Structure formats: structure tokens, C-alpha cells
Amino acid sequence: MANDVIIALDFPTKAETLAFLDRFPDGEKPFVKIGMELYYAEGPAVIREMKARGHKIFLDLKLHDIPNTVRRAMAVLSRLDVDMVNLHAAGASEMMRAALEGLTRPDGSRPLLIAVTQLTSTDAAALKNELLIDTPMAETVLSYARNAARCGLDGVVCSPLEAALVKERCGESFLTVTPGIRFAGGDAGDQKRIMTPERAGKSGCDYIVVGRPITQAPDPVEAYRRAVREFLG
Numbered sequence: 001m002a003n004d005v006i007i008a009l010d011f012p013t014k015a016e017t018l019a020f021l022d023r024f025p026d027g028e029k030p031f032v033k034i035g036m037e038l039y040y041a042e043g044p045a046v047i048r049e050m051k052a053r054g055h056k057i058f059l060d061l062k063l064h065d066i067p068n069t070v071r072r073a074m075a076v077l078s079r080l081d082v083d084m085v086n087l088h089a090a091g092a093s094e095m096m097r098a099a100l101e102g103l104t105r106p107d108g109s110r111p112l113l114i115a116v117t118q119l120t121s122t123d124a125a126a127l128k129n130e131l132l133i134d135t136p137m138a139e140t141v142l143s144y145a146r147n148a149a150r151c152g153l154d155g156v157v158c159s160p161l162e163a164a165l166v167k168e169r170c171g172e173s174f175l176t177v178t179p180g181i182r183f184a185g186g187d188a189g190d191q192k193r194i195m196t197p198e199r200a201g202k203s204g205c206d207y208i209v210v211g212r213p214i215t216q217a218p219d220p221v222e223a224y225r226r227a228v229r230e231f232l233g
């Protein structure tokens, strides 16, 4: 069910990120996604600053390592008080369960844990010839999603076009976090399989991740409000 719009803060520095967020009025605190570029450049300080400003944070670092390393890294991220983190389902079940353990705080609370199935940059040829996976892409994605659900993860990152099928296979409460969102009549850029916020809201997406249609808009605050209006209906 349509829950919230997450703005992808794909900026290289904290200064540019804060300048962007400063355009929003005091009482309006969008859910934001921080990725590798900004986190590796600025470190945990940028997370603390955004939490202090009242934003919910999806920390998009896509962890993938041996279970013990992921458990310990997730414990560190959990202490940063982020709201959503992710990992690669390709790390397999033991790693996913270790991640959940590491994320769980002493009081039992934890950030949402979302799995990446196959990267959208991996095409059918790479899947077969380089990863040596003979199963068709769609089945591979759904199978990884089911593994994540069985391990107790909260959801997957997927295309808005896959959201309904993920729900069908993994259960209605299994979350779908979907990039590839564009306004009607907007520029698709490098995204190929796209959907409008309104369609995404009607297609089983729980969270939409919107970057350039908001960050590059002439009026980003209005673009954000439009995305929320259309997505939540």
C-alpha cells in the first residue's frame, strides 16, 4: 500500500545536500535516501545531521560480505538510527539472517531491512554468461525475493512493474521499494522501465524512490508535493 515518497539525494557533498533540503519549509521533512557517493564522501556525520533535522533515512549501501562482517556492520548502521537499510540477497540466507541480528537494537527495534535482488544493470546475457545462472531473470528475481522474505527481511527493491508480482509471491505485507518513477510527460533519463507516481500507488508499491524528477526540477518542493499527492492519491 502506498506509504511514502523517498527522495534520492544523489549529491556529491553534504553542502549541496543541505542546500537542497534547505529549500523545504521547517515543518516539511521528506524521507530521504543516502547512497554510497554521499556516505563515502561525508561519513556518519551526514546521517547524524539529517536525523537531527528530523528526516527519516534510507541508507542505500547494499551490503554483501560474509555473515559475521555484515552482522557487525549492520550493528553500526543501526546505532546511526537510520530507518531503512539494504543488502544484496545474493549474499544468501545466512548473511541475511546475520544482518537482521546485527540490526536489532537492545530494545528490539530495528531499521527496515530491504534486499536488492538482481541489479537492474545486470541483463539476461550477463546473468547467463557471467553469473552462470540459467534461470530466467524474472524467476531469479522472484526466487531471491522469496529467500529474503523467508529470512524475515521486510521487503525488496524492485521495478514498479514487478511490485504486484512480488506481493503475490511473497505476501501482501512484504514491502516493495521502487525506483524508476517519472512524472507523466517527464524526461525518462537513463531509466528504462518507468511508471508515474499515480500508477505506482495503484500497483502495489509501498515506497517510491524519486531522484532527478524532484532534485532537478525547477521547483523541487512543488515536485516533491506533486509526487506525494499523486502517489498517495
Ligand code: C5P
Pocket (backbone or CB within 6 Å): 008, 010, 035, 119, 120, 157, 179, 180, 181, 189, 191, 209, 210, 211, 212, 213
Ligand atoms: O534520478 P532517479 O529517479 O532515476 O533516481 C533513482 C534512484 O534509485 C537513484 O538513487 C538510483 O541509484 C536508485 N536505483 C535505481 N534503480 C535500481 C536501484 C536503485 O534507480 N534498480
